[in-house]
Amino acid sequence: MPIEQATISVMDRGFLFGDGIYEVIPVFGNKLLRLDEHLVRLQNSLNRISLLNPHTDNEWADIFSALLEKNNGEDRAIYLQISRGAYSKRDLSTNADFAPTIFVMVLQVTAPDIEIVSAGISVITVDDFRWNACDIKSTSLVASVMLRQQATDAGVEDAILIRNGIVTEGTASNVFLVKDNILLTPPTGLQLLPGITRDLVIEIANNNGIVVKEREIKEAELYNADEIWMTSSTREVAPVIKLNGKKVGAGVAGSQWKRMMDLYQRYKQQLRGNE
Ligand code: PDD
Helix, strand or coil: CCHHHCCCCCCEHHHHHCCEEEEEEEEECCEECCHHHHHHHHHHHHHHCCCCCCCCHHHHHHHHHHHHHHCCCCEEEEEEEEECCECCCCCCCCCCCCCCEEEEEEEECCCCCHHHHHCCEEEEEEECCCCCCCCCCECCCHHHHHHHHHHHHCCCCEEEEEECCEEEEECCCEEEEEECCEEEECCCECCECCCHHHHHHHHHHHHCCCCEEECCCEHHHHCCCCEEEEEECCCEEEEEEEECCEECCCCCCCHHHHHHHHHHHHHHHHHHHCC
């Protein structure tokens, strides 16, 4: 239905408690990028909050295609949110008798323009005060909103989050670092979201002879990095050119980033070509 007509109850637990999870799935041409992987992560998030998956993978795929058919466009993304539903009382305790609220919409996104992306972004480091369950793609995002605000207040695009001296991720992206031509990224766990783009970048690196290591990264290593990238479904692979006001490497998008960006775009084109 048209978005203006879509409504939910004020008793919805997504609204009252942020008691829900979500996914953002990029669409190129008519192909969903890494649909299977997104559906696996969706299931993980649901398991973590003890909510039954209301649909099978095939049903989800059908819902997405029907919606994409009604919302034409080149580069789009599917936004999917499931909350624990609207209960009759405001009560933290859960009750499986109530059905979840499901919301799916098509986002019109503009594919990142290579010229603009290659100009790079400036970021600051901030203290990662989020909870110890960042592997859940939860709609409880107030901490992320506050952290992004710190970046905005500092006049930069984003922030790299640091927990006890260790790099976790961005406010809505994963972090990669290049040092001596080796690609480094923090391992998955409770401290960060296992990004689908992160996994794709690792896969592309592995398939193209780029050495990639998943290991703990100390904040201090950021300041000696040759390159820093931030990855997400909507941002793809963004080069960081300034960190806390200082140049990263030469202060321009690096050669490894250019190579990865080229490989990433080729992957997308192949996906489109298979239609
Ligand atoms: N965010 N880490 C966090 C905290 C995120 O919110 C995201 C994505 C990522 C990257 O995940 P992926 O590569 O699967 O997009 C990492 C989405 C895009 C959002 O909130 O809009």
